[in-house]
Amino acid sequence: MPAPVRIGPAEQKLIEQLSAAGASAAAERLGAVGLPTRKVESYHYTDLKMLLRAVPELAGAGKALSEPAFRIPGAHRVPVTNGAADIAGEMPPGMRATIVHGAALTERDDVLVRLNSALAAQTLKLEIHSRATQVVHIDRRTEAEGPAHMNDSVHLFVADGSKATVIETFSGTDETHLSNHASYVAVGTGAELTHILLDLSSGQSTNLATAEYQVGAGARIRTLTIHVGSALSRINLFARFVGEGATGDFTGLNLTTDGQHSDITLELTHAVPHCTAKPLFKQVARGRSTAAFQGKIVVARDAQKTDAKLMMQGLMLSDEAQILSKPELEIFADDVVCGHGSTVGALDEDSMFYLTSRGIPRAVAESMLTRGFLEEVLDPIADEELHIALEGVVENWLSGS
Amino acid sequence: MTTPMLEIRNLHARIEDRDILKGVNLVIPAGQVHAVMGRNGSGKSTLSYVLAGKEDYEVTQGEVLLDGEDILGLDPSERAAKGLFLAFQYPVEVPGVATMTFLKAAINAQRKARGEGEVTTPDFMRAVKDADHDLHIDGDMLKRALNVGFSGGEKKRAEILQMALLKPKMCVLDETDSGLDIDALRIVSDGVNALRDPYRSMLVITHYQRLLNHIVPDVVHVFSDGRVVESGGKELALELEAKGYAEFDEAAA
Numbered sequence A: 001m002p003a004p005v006r007i008g009p010a011e012q013k014l015i016e017q018l019s020a021a022g023a024s025a026a027a028e029r030l031g032a033v034g035l036p037t038r039k040v041e042s043y044h045y046t047d048l049k050m051l052l053r054a055v056p057e058l059a060g061a062g063k064a065l066s067e068p069a070f071r072i073p074g075a076h077r078v079p080v081t082n083g084a085a086d087i088a089g090e091m092p093p094g095m096r097a098t099i100v101h102g103a104a105l106t107e108r109d110d111v112l113v114r115l116n117s118a119l120a121a122q123t124l125k126l127e128i129h130s131r132a133t134q135v136v137h138i139d140r141r142t143e144a145e146g147p148a149h150m151n152d153s154v155h156l157f158v159a160d161g162s163k164a165t166v167i168e169t170f171s172g173t174d175e176t177h178l179s180n181h182a183s184y185v186a187v188g189t190g191a192e193l194t195h196i197l198l199d200l201s202s203g204q205s206t207n208l209a210t211a212e213y214q215v216g217a218g219a220r221i222r223t224l225t226i227h228v229g230s231a232l233s234r235i236n237l238f239a240r241f242v243g244e245g246a247t248g249d250f251t252g253l254n255l256t257t258d259g260q261h262s263d264i265t266l267e268l269t270h271a272v273p274h275c276t277a278k279p280l281f282k283q284v285a286r287g288r289s290t291a292a293f294q295g296k297i298v299v300a301r302d303a304q305k306t307d308a309k310l311m312m313q314g315l316m317l318s319d320e321a322q323i324l325s326k327p328e329l330e331i332f333a334d335d336v337v338c339g340h341g342s343t344v345g346a347l348d349e350d351s352m353f354y355l356t357s358r359g360i361p362r363a364v365a366e367s368m369l370t371r372g373f374l375e376e377v378l379d380p381i382a383d384e385e386l387h388i389a390l391e392g393v394v395e396n397w398l399s400g401s
Numbered sequence B: 001m002t003t004p005m006l007e008i009r010n011l012h013a014r015i016e017d018r019d020i021l022k023g024v025n026l027v028i029p030a031g032q033v034h035a036v037m038g039r040n041g042s043g044k045s046t047l048s049y050v051l052a053g054k055e056d057y058e059v060t061q062g063e064v065l066l067d068g069e070d071i072l073g074l075d076p077s078e079r080a081a082k083g084l085f086l087a088f089q090y091p092v093e094v095p096g097v098a099t100m101t102f103l104k105a106a107i108n109a110q111r112k113a114r115g116e117g118e119v120t121t122p123d124f125m126r127a128v129k130d131a132d133h134d135l136h137i138d139g140d141m142l143k144r145a146l147n148v149g150f151s152g153g154e155k156k157r158a159e160i161l162q163m164a165l166l167k168p169k170m171c172v173l174d175e176t177d178s179g180l181d182i183d184a185l186r187i188v189s190d191g192v193n194a195l196r197d198p199y200r201s202m203l204v205i206t207h208y209q210r211l212l213n214h215i216v217p218d219v220v221h222v223f224s225d226g227r228v229v230e231s232g233g234k235e236l237a238l239e240l241e242a243k244g245y246a247e248f249d250e251a252a253a
Helices: A009-020 A024-033 A111-119 A349-356 A362-378 A384-399 B044-052 B076-081 B099-113 B121-132 B139-143 B152-166 B182-194 B210-214 B235-243 B246-252
Strands: A076-081 A095-101 A122-128 A134-142 A149-158 A163-172 A178-187 A192-199 A206-215 A220-227 A232-241 A247-256 A261-270 A280-285 A290-299 A307-316 A322-331 A337-345 B006-015 B018-028 B033-037 B057-066 B084-087 B094-098 B170-174 B201-206 B219-224 B227-232
Touching: A009 A024, A009 A111, A024 A111, A076 A122, A111 A149, A111 A178, A111 A206, A111 A232, A122 A134, A134 A149, A149 A163, A149 A192, A163 A178, A178 A192, A192 A206, A192 A232, A192 A384, A206 A220, A220 A232, A220 A261, A220 A384, A232 A247, A247 A261, A247 A290, A247 A362, A247 A384, A261 A307, A280 A290, A280 A322, A280 A362, A290 A307, A290 A337, A307 A322, A307 A362, A322 A337, A349 A362, A349 B076, A349 B094, A349 B099, A362 A384, A362 B094, A362 B099, B006 B044, B018 B033, B018 B044, B018 B057, B018 B201, B018 B227, B033 B235, B044 B057, B044 B076, B044 B084, B044 B170, B044 B201, B076 B084, B076 B099, B084 B152, B094 B099, B099 B121, B099 B139, B099 B152, B121 B152, B152 B182, B182 B210, B201 B210, B219 B235, B219 B246, B227 B235, B235 B246
Parallel strands: A076 A134, A122 A149, A134 A163, A149 A178, A163 A192, A178 A206, A192 A220, A206 A232, A220 A247, A232 A261, A247 A280, A261 A290, A280 A307, A290 A322, A307 A337, B033 B201, B033 B219, B084 B170, B170 B201
Antiparallel strands: A095 A122, B006 B018, B006 B057, B219 B227
8 A cells, every 4th residue: 555645735725725615526636645746747847746835825806906918909808817707898799708607627637627627616618600710818817916826717619610719828916826727628620720828927926727629520720838927837738639630730839937847748639530730849948947848649549540740849048957858659540640759959059150140149149049949830820910929928038038 | 551451360270179270371451352272171161260250169379350450359240240251151041030030130230239220121121122233132032031941052142142231341252152053153253243342351262263263363372281372363273273282282281
């Protein structure tokens, strides 16, 4: 029999919060196993037991205190403050917003999912029935004077044949918040969705998020997961092809700066045949920081003719920076094309010499080359205003130190 | 006596533990075009890299004066700001950086060094048009990633366009003829010739005489085993072409 796990103060607090919310099974489970350590494979690079030092009190009802972290001209904005969505405003044609009791994620053996499912009181459900691509900004904030533990939940439903671009941002007041976000995204048959998750939360906060994607037949999805904000970040991406002939471009930019630890973990399941996926994740780390990416592709026995290529590329801008990446393939079908590649390096010295030999100072050349490294991921974002806004986020990151 | 544009005094340089330059002496007065000829491996390209400040090389002895000022302590961008330009033998491909973005950054860096504001897009486009002459750098090339997928000719034309835009006072052209067919060679040479100016000097590095039919030098230097072993007028290039480099190895020994 395994020795009982020592429960630390952060875990104790979470157990109390789960119990108070009536989630006795989740509380019991956490009491028995604790937060995941590096021995749990899916948390290998992010030992939450060690990294999560304190859990604040649960957030109460909140009102907007912080400045908007992100604005996209022409986009329809839906604010979600401390989990409560404001859907009073008029919705664009073909869009319907409702508030549903409880959380949105599918049950799954993951601590972030268990916490969110137990603690998120309500879910913003957004249904999109429209062939005209409308940009929607779900502005998710943790707003409190003083640290708060906040769980919120969004359910996005893109109807068959519909098109949409949805960006969800995470931000809030500059406190040591613990935020745990959930997004459940269903993409209907033949639908097209661009879905962006952008962590702009305060530099002292902990930001946790889980996005679950169900992709229907013939659908096309592009996702872009960006970390720039929080001190400690873990983002789970669970994607599943459930209809044949779908295409998924799952992409990410994991940018870390001094003192940050950010982990993006993708698990992509091909449950059906004839789907194509090209996950591409880029990480840039500077100062003393850690950027981690894990990508796992699971191909079910029936998912013949799967075409999946996972690519992860890292760029280290300082000697103290750490970039970790781990690709995994689990293939049960026998007629598939699957591959993965992983590279990590510093900026190319020949390129640096070329740029500086034209009078461009070293720091500017570094920033241009880093920007160039990220271009491949930003370039496919078709909406011009959104593209410009995202470029701004990256430029800001590059000009910070 | 007027200050030469470039003066190289007893320059010694090495890469890792290998001595490449072994006492180069060279003086280029303002407005003159000098050619350095030598066989592969004689150290010609090293000379161009050392002048531009590539980090891999260690200067162990000597001085390089640009317009009277020692530049060996400066990094590559500072040397460029002082008016030195190296046209690369193999221009580097830089994925993800649009040629236009790069050119703007280079111009703005130069303007900043002079205390001027950033160039506006219309002014920039006008400057590119003025610099282009017959180089035929079109808008499509400007939008593409720097040198990525450019043909050999396009890369060299882009180098000359940069030279024309940045208006350096000292141009070093490293094997600008390599990889060019006859037509491309003519276009590139015309581009270079258009930039000849009483206040601008050029150092043309090549191992074929044919480039010097197009860019006619004032002085030709023969380079062997890391130094200049012979200097003369443009007819020296013809003599080299006829006799080969072996004749001059004696002088180096």
